[in-house]
Amino acid sequence: MPAVIVVTSEKGGVGKSTLAVHLTGAVAERGLRVALVDEDGRVGSSLGWARRGPGLPFEVLEPEQVKPKVVRELDALIIDTEGRPKRRELRELSERADTILIPTGVSALELESTLSLADFLNSEGGARRKLKVVLTRVPPNSGAGERAREDLREAGLTVCNTLVRQYASYLRAAELGVLCKSVPDERSAQAWADVLNLSREVL
Template sequence: MIIAIASLKGGCSKTTTAIHLAAYLQKKAPTLLIDADKNRSALTWAKPEKLSFKVVSETAAPKYIKDYTHIVIDTQARPSPKDFEELADGCDLLVLPTTPRALDLDALAQTVDVLKQMGATFKILLTQVPPRSTAARDARKSLEELGLPVFKAEIKRLVAFERAPLLGTTIKNYPDARAKDGWSGYLAMGKEVLR
């Protein structure tokens, strides 16, 4: 399965989602994460070599792809319509992470408009959801009323998500009692991806 993580707006947990989805999928079958973002955030995260899956650049990917069952692509920031067209054609699912903030939802709406015209297969993931937030509930309701596919899973806003990359690990292995809540969101999301 080939899954691309994409967003028109930075700061929506694109790389975090790519890392954690790859960690989940690796438990099921060999998984490769391709870092196609110019920032190379996933490669930086993987430098300490503590992740359970392989991370390579887009340039190196052709050498490795044949050896993996699952491919996760951390796409470049702010893809163009042409980039989205190529992603839609080359992957089984586009995951669109977004926070429940108004500006992020506006950028998501622009992305969805482009993807609908292409007939792309995509699903929206609510990320950085604050505790006891009505904003997330309202965002989900609005997206569902528009008939858009939304993951049931939500990813909580936790400090551990900011600190785990510094250790080169997923939140599952981050030494913080609340980190398990963050991992449970990606665990639920992963199960939905493989349904």
């Protein structure tokens, strides 16, 4: 069975879909068989992303398409979740996941929300070892990402070393329905390097 990675957060707009799409792309580029599941039917979700452009180099599935026959063939399944999941839904997600990846920005509000979500999942038992936080939309060259990473680690969380930095390429990629590496921008290669590095920490 594939490794199941759930990308989730309680706060909306933190960068889940952007991260889920790119993480899947990075894992696919490494030659692994991977698909993305969009569990968020709204506008701005990863299915919309895939439909906007010339096509992504992996399959984006609706939840109904996740069948044993499809899943058996995969090394990894990455799940993009809705903006503000209920705690009941989070509990159910955490039971299905091998890894729960929580993206967070560096702002105090986002860090607080991440700590509260981690507390909840840890109190559920079993989730502690699955939980990984990743800092995203990190202002480049500010030191803010490093500080936030340190603070979260001091609070006892597992935090990815990779800081996914804030680049316009990600925004443009969403508009064009492509991966950031295909966006003509001088920073696109750096943006892509961040997600490739992250993918190696996660899978």
